[in-house]
Amino acid sequence: MADIQLAIKLAKMAYDAGKDMYPYVKTAYEIMFKNKILTAEERDAMTKQEQEWRADIDKVIAEDDAATD
Amino acid sequence: MKKIIALIIVALSIGGCAKEMQNLSSAISAAQNFKITQGQVDAARNSYDGFVLAPMRRYAKLVRCRTGESLTLNNPCHDRKLLKQLREVDRKVEAAFITTQNRITSGDDKGAVLAYNSLMSLIDIGKALINQTGISVLGG
Numbered sequence: 295m296a297d298i299q300l301a302i303k304l305a306k307m308a309y310d311a312g313k314d315m316y317p318y319v320k321t322a323y324e325i326m327f328k329n330k331i332l333t334a335e336e337r338d339a340m341t342k343q344e345q346e347w348r349a350d351i352d353k354v355i356a357e358d359d360a361a362t363d
Numbered sequence: 364m365k366k367i368i369a370l371i372i373v374a375l376s377i378g379g380c381a382k383e384m385q386n387l388s389s390a391i392s393a394a395q396n397f398k399i400t401q402g403q404v405d406a407a408r409n410s411y412d413g414f415v416l417a418p419m420r421r422y423a424k425l426v427r428c429r430t431g432e433s434l435t436l437n438n439p440c441h442d443r444k445l446l447k448q449l450r451e452v453d454r455k456v457e458a459a460f461i462t463t464q465n466r467i468t469s470g471d472d473k474g475a476v477l478a479y480n481s482l483m484s485l486i487d488i489g490k491a492l493i494n495q496t497g498i499s500v501l502g503g
Contacts (some may be wrong), residue, residue, distance in 0.1 A: 318413030354423040358443040
């Protein structure tokens with residue numbers, strides 16, 4: 295039973311990781327092989343997403359720095 | 364049980380495809396080293412976001428490893444020093460993207476090539492650190 299629970303947990307983590315990564319990999323592929331050109335709106339959306347992710351990471355780093363364990 | 368096995372196969376396939384895409388992207392970039400196009404920078408940025416920044420955020424979201432602990436399948440956690448190192452490299456990558464973009468926008472082809480090559484080196488460091496986290500084992 296523990297093995298099954300671990301397998302489910304791993305599968306979910308892998309699925310979540312792929313879900314984050316897939317749109318960017320797909321866009322990179324389209325730019326390289328299908329001559330896709332990003333619009334200003336798409337670039338802005340990408341910048342906004344990057345800023346959100348970096349803010350999330352910075353928050354964790356600040357929490358790590360404050361932790362005493 | 365069959366569903367669980369199918370889920371794992373799908374998850375591992377995503378990881379496998381990602382590595383192929385990464386190699387392909389690097390090869391194409393290397394072949395076009397005389398002039399940097401907007402498309403190359405956009406592709407590099409999307410690739411970086413997918414292969415480094417997204418996994419970095421996912422890694423950060425894991426609980427903090429306690430002293431002496433490291434990430435394992437049973438104990439997914441982030442190493443605070445490694446996360447900090449990753450973010451420091453990410454800051455440099457972020458700045459290098461801006462520099463490369465500015466060179467392209469101003470029509471400085473030579474400067475763009477130099478900035479792009481420097482950017483690629485930094486991205487390689489980021490990728491190496493992401494591999495060190497172990498998060499890529501899970502499809503990131």
